[in-house]
Amino acid sequence: MSSSEDGNLPPRASSQDCLFSTPDEVDTEFDAILLHDMLVASVARSCRLTKRHAHAAAERPGFVPKTSVMKMLVARTPSQREAIIATYRTLYGRYLLQDIRANLGGIVGQGLITLLQPPAFRDAGWIRKAVTRVPTNENLLREVLCARNNKEIRDIHVAYKEMFARDLYRDIKTVCSGKFRDLLLKILRARRSEAPAEEVRAEEIARDLRLASINAYNGCDTEDEESNRDLFVDVFTKESVSQLRLVMEIYQKDFSEPVQDAIARTLTGHLMKAVKFTSLWAQSEAKYFAHLLHDALFPPLDERKSVRTLHSISSRTHSVSNIFHRAVCGLQLSLHAPSVQTVPEETTEVTVPGNLPLSPGSHKPPSCNKTFLIRIIMSRCDLDIDHVADEFELAFAVPLKTAFTERTEGDFRDLLSTACGF
Template sequence: MALVSEFLGQLTLGFGGVSIKREARFPTVVPAPDFDPEKDASWIDTAIKTKGVDEHIIIDILTKRTYTQRRDIAFEYERKAKKDIVTALKGALSGSLENVIMGLMKSTAQYDAFELRASVKGLGTDEESLIEMVCSRSNEELLEIKKVYRDVFKKDLEKDVAGDTSGDFAKLLLALVEAKRDDPSNVVDYEKIDSDARALYEAGVKRKGTDVATWITIFSERSVPHLQKVFERYKNYSPYDIKDSIRKEVKGDLEKSFLTLVECFENKQLYFASKLNEAMKGKGVKEKVVNRIIISRCEIDLLKIRKEFKKQFSKSLYATIVEHTRGDYQRALLNLCGGDD
């Protein structure tokens, strides 16, 4: 029953006795009505044992259940079949479909933790994945990820990030991973908005060289609504907007990280929509990027990402998936997408 206990270990609502404020959700995967985990487990067992494996049944059950429901299915499967459902699925599936299904059998926080671990372990660092996940996750998400990371890998995410990155890039990522961002306030502090806007200008465009430490503090600790107002106020001081200022002041992974933060502060769902569009342009699909966004956001805000995708690119995410993917992999992604727009 190791798998079941691992699943149950993901149900965390707070850390150190501190409750965490949850953001509004706009999922495409919602609880299935009339849910019967015992029946679902039986269907999956039959599908795995079928000669040639019935992938459609596996897909249509697991992509149309929430993680909590999948956990219940796993419990029933293990109880009846006396074996681990993840091991059974891994043995029955392969390739792109296996990657999606294996991702779905993890909680969102566990999936993110595994993706972050993969981006920092071994030779070389997957900076693109690291930047996307660390810069786009909320305090709530980062705290959950860090707990899972420690539980699963017996390591601190901070130490692994520090060991695999360097310089100001490492300092920014570590500041973000600390999850010290202020919660949004109902009170608008115009004096602090002006002070932060001026500080960003004086630490960058106004001087020779960049005081990156000041930028890191403001970008990693202020609330998102506050920063949105800071960036607007910034235009009163600088001849360049905040994005152009970033491009002028810093380069490489640090530049990409600051720009990702600004894009997520302005419209996080548009950021993810743009990443999905980029991953499905031209020949070939960047499956790792597509999988990561769709799997990690399908129970959070994929519905809003879908709407931003249609608005920005004049075509639906659903139609784009149809155009660029095939077979069982396509079926799984379309189910998670949740419909056409």
């Protein structure tokens, strides 16, 4: 019996028709059936093939490459993806996310799982990874929490409680410290004003920020320094987005510098970076995510080196005594070794898009942060990825498509390009 004659199945259509149909024409039941054929049935067939027949099988109808899975899921709206997940569960008694994780795996599987998750659950999962890592991933906490509005923060609270049976506010209070913790806790209270901008009040705030930054630059006692930090934290966690935009416009106009310069003079460390993140997000979400994309594609050399060092130290299984013993032995060898004069080699500095310098003698920049890229692209592809791409090219004079071509490869590049519509 053909598929069209079976009353339980929709009329048979080609993979290309399904992948590129318009949103109004999407049949979520057929999508679920085709996804099952891609992820489960085709994998079962391929497992029975010898290497000699593998290439021929790839050309057979029904043996669908992972690129087709990407194109199908990216072409659907969030509500259609939710319907596909529910239909998949009803038809096969299986979870679509689990089948993607089992049969695709790797960075592509991670990207598609990120795409299929509801935004609040996606954010909650990232936050949980940040707070359970040792040491705590403050960069990820800043990236997620400093760029969310009140409703999104409340949704994250609910999702975090449902996923992990834990209280988000309490976990952040436990793992973070200092003024950075105070800022995150104020964001988590979701009490940012939503009132329209007021010009008179914006001028007062701009003057207060200017005075606080000058006092911090000239040096002040501990009490004044504390009040200066509190001022910046209160302004950027309580004022509405429209009010912050007006404050930053007035500050730029009156004092001929961006407010980010005042933030850098007054604050330090993770607190300074968090307030800067919030200011960039308030100015323009597209510009904010464009800068994050640049950091993910062209990570600074020193930052990548420090991350690798942290990971190597945390994964080391040697005892402290063994490390100390090796250090002492190395010192003794260096003391007894004959001195040799070395002539420094002449090196040429090589640059890549985004003015990222390469290390001497190296012809490749540090590898891009794939997980970081997945978080940004998959969270924005349904919202404003076109504007983010435009801001990226405007800020760094490199088209985002070109950056993908130069910094990524293979299925990962295909995933990012498909999500961006390239």
